[in-house]
Amino acid sequence: NAGVTQTPKFQVLKTGQSMTLQCAQDMNHEYMSWYRQDPGMGLRLIHYSVGAGITDQGEVPNGYNVSRSTTEDFPLRLLSAAPSQTSVYFCASSYSARSGQLFFGEGSRLTVL
Amino acid sequence: ELKVEQNPLFLSMQEGKNYTIYCNYSTTSDRLYWYRQDPGKSLESLFVLLSNGAVKQEGRLMASLDTKARLSTLHITAAVHDLSATYFCAVDIYGGSQGNLIFGKGTKLSVKP
Numbered sequence: 001n002a003g004v005t006q007t008p009k010f011q012v013l014k015t016g017q018s019m020t021l022q023c024a025q026d027m028n029h030e031y032m033s034w035y036r037q038d039p040g041m042g043l044r045l046i047h048y049s050v051g052a053g054i055t056d057q058g059e060v061p062n063g064y065n066v067s068r069s070t071t072e073d074f075p076l077r078l079l080s081a082a083p084s085q086t087s088v089y090f091c092a093s094s095y096s097a098r099s100g101q102l103f104f105g106e107g108s109r110l111t112v113l
Numbered sequence: 114e115l116k117v118e119q120n121p122l123f124l125s126m127q128e129g130k131n132y133t134i135y136c137n138y139s140t141t142s143d144r145l146y147w148y149r150q151d152p153g154k155s156l157e158s159l160f161v162l163l164s165n166g167a168v169k170q171e172g173r174l175m176a177s178l179d180t181k182a183r184l185s186t187l188h189i190t191a192a193v194h195d196l197s198a199t200y201f202c203a204v205d206i207y208g209g210s211q212g213n214l215i216f217g218k219g220t221k222l223s224v225k226p
Contacts, residue, residue: 033213042117042201042218043156058213090155101146102214104155 002026006091006105013081013112021076021108023091031094032074033058033102034066036087043090049074050097081112115140117204119217126192126224134220136185136202144205145185146214147176149198156201160187192224 007022025032033048045058049068063085065077074093078085088109092102116139126132136145147159160169162178162185169176173196175188185202199221203214 035216040122040218042216043203045213045215048213059215092156101158101161102148102156103158106155 004091004093004103004105006089006108008108009106010109011111013078013110015082015112017081019078019081021078021089021091021110023074023076023105024072025074025091025093025103026072027093027095027103028071029093029103030071030096031099032068033092034064034074034076035090035092036060036085037090037107038087046076046089078110081110083112086110086112115204115206115215117202117215117217119200119202119220122218122220124220124222126189126222128193128224128226129191131191132189134187134189134200134202134222136187136217138183138185138204138215140204140206141180141183142204142206143178143180145178146203146205147185147187148201148203150201150219151198159200189222192222194224194226197222197224 004025030051034046035043037043044060047066049055052071055066088107090107091105094102118137145162148156150156160176165180167178173190178185199219201216201219203216
């Protein structure tokens, strides 16, 4: 069972570069979200989507874009990477917004130099 | 501002001992979740608590929710080394309408022989 798949697992960028973190789920989940995890900060919500074509901002959306053209995919785009975006990024999904129980991907560790 | 506070943030226990992790939150919610994270790994769902007075148990872990006190507890009974991990509580602040979870900073548990 694939579940939630994130790629890449590791990435190093230079300041100002752009990139996309990919997230795909094969569970037909309506709800998908992106979190970042920083030491001592827990997880903070970046963007979320309650269904294809619908996205919204979370706690820390600045510097990130998302889109949800299909139910399965929810990519996270870094427009112009900054060292403050060095973090571990987790994609998560759940059956519906009402479900709340999230299934997490393995994480993507991003370093911005 | 919504706050989800866990304490303690660090916990070193001896095998066989009991202890409780506390999760306080600052806004009304009747949905609370507990997750476990092993070092360098993703998050795994432990418990879903959906109403006042809810109690769930799995092995040596028991979680409860008091929505009036805005408090959840994760009780560890007769700790074993395999329970060493970081435990996060997360609150659904929109009552399931949006599925967004706000996470505490986590409690890093270390169980020593």
